[in-house]
Amino acid sequence: MKLYALCDQDILDKNGISIDEFVDIAKTQNAEIIQYRNKNGDIAFMKEQLIAIRKQFEGFLIINDAYELAEYCDGVHMGQEDLLEIDSDIHKAVAILRSVINEDKILGISTHNEEEVLEANKMDLNYIGLGAFRNTATKTDITSVLGNQLDKIAAHSKHLVAAIGGVKLNDDFENVTYNVIGSGLLL
Numbered sequence: 001m002k003l004y005a006l007c008d009q010d011i012l013d014k015n016g017i018s019i020d021e022f023v024d025i026a027k028t029q030n031a032e033i034i035q036y037r038n039k040n041g042d043i044a045f046m047k048e049q050l051i052a053i054r055k056q057f058e059g060f061l062i063i064n065d066a067y068e069l070a071e072y073c074d075g076v077h078m079g080q081e082d083l084l085e086i087d088s089d090i091h092k093a094v095a096i097l098r099s100v101i102n103e104d105k106i107l108g109i110s111t112h113n114e115e116e117v118l119e120a121n122k123m124d125l126n127y128i129g130l131g132a133f134r135n136t137a138t139k140t141d142i143t144s145v146l147g148n149q150l151d152k153i154a155a156h157s158k159h160l161v162a163a164i165g166g167v168k169l170n171d172d173f174e175n176v177t178y179n180v181i182g183s184g185l186l187l
Contacts, residue, residue, distance in 0.1 A: 003169070004162050004178040005031040009038035009049070011183035019049050023056045025186050029169070033178065035077055037064035047072055060106065067101055075106025077129065080116065083109060094123045110164065112144065114153045121158045129180060130154055132165025136182065151175050 005026040012022055026034055034057055038046050043066065050072040053061055061073040065082050076097065086093035090109075098107060108127040111117050120128045133150050145165070146153060154161040154175035162178040163171065171179055 002178045003029055003031040004033040004035065004180045005029070005186060006180055006182045007034050007036050007053070008183045009036070009041055011187070015183075015187055017183075017187055019052045020056060022183065022186070023053055027057065029181075029186060031059060033060040033062060035062040035064055035180075036073070038066075043068065062106060062108070067097055070101040070105050075108065075126065076101055077108045077110070079110045080112070090119070091123060094125065098124050108162070111157075112146075114156055117153055117157050121156075125159050127160040127162055127177070128157055129162045129164040130157070130176070131163055131167070131180075133163050133171070134166025136166040136184075 007022050023034065034053060036049055036053060046066055047069055050061065050063060050069060054072065062075045062077050063069050063073050064077050067076045070076050078097065080090065083090045083093040086096055094109065101107060106126045108125060108129060109120060110129045111120055112131065117128060117130065130150060130153060132145050133147065135145055150163055151173045154173065160177040161175060162180045163173055163176045164180045167179045167181060168185060169179065169181060
């Protein structure tokens with residue numbers, strides 16, 4: 001399984017871990033992708049963190065939500081709720097995002113069930129995050145856990161699939177390309 005490392009600034013701060021230390025850990029685990037997520041920081045700080053990661057990491061770098069920083073990384077990941085902040089129609093939101101970040105950037109969105117996966121199939125995306133696989137301490141708003149259904153639902157996606165939410169390094173799926181491992185599990 002390929003590793004997609006989720007670098008959450010709040011978790012780093014809580015554990016006293018620097019960006020450099022996190023990137024070293026991700027590289028040790030052979031991460032191919034790092035997604036930087038910062039729900040509370042300002043744009044200037046996030047830009048500095050992306051630049052710091054890029055100096056140290058040669059894999060794919062994705063920014064969570066802050067699509068205005070796409071020029072400093074390889075792509076953007078958006079949650080369903082965040083798409084709705086762009087437009088009340090998520091298809092239009094994805095089209096707007098694609099026009100802003102351009103075709104050369106990676107674009108992924110979170111999905112949580114078969115219906116959202118099938119809708120994502122109609123969108124210009126590079127991948128989907130699918131989950132939650134398990135309950136996780138970092139997300140308190142999980143409404144459903146897919147468990148063993150995740151792999152079955154992933155089979156319906158025309159896009160690459162990244163398993164999200166409580167995924168561990170040793171989890172194995174048939175229809176999933178990446179295991180997304182959060183900061184808390186990598187540290």
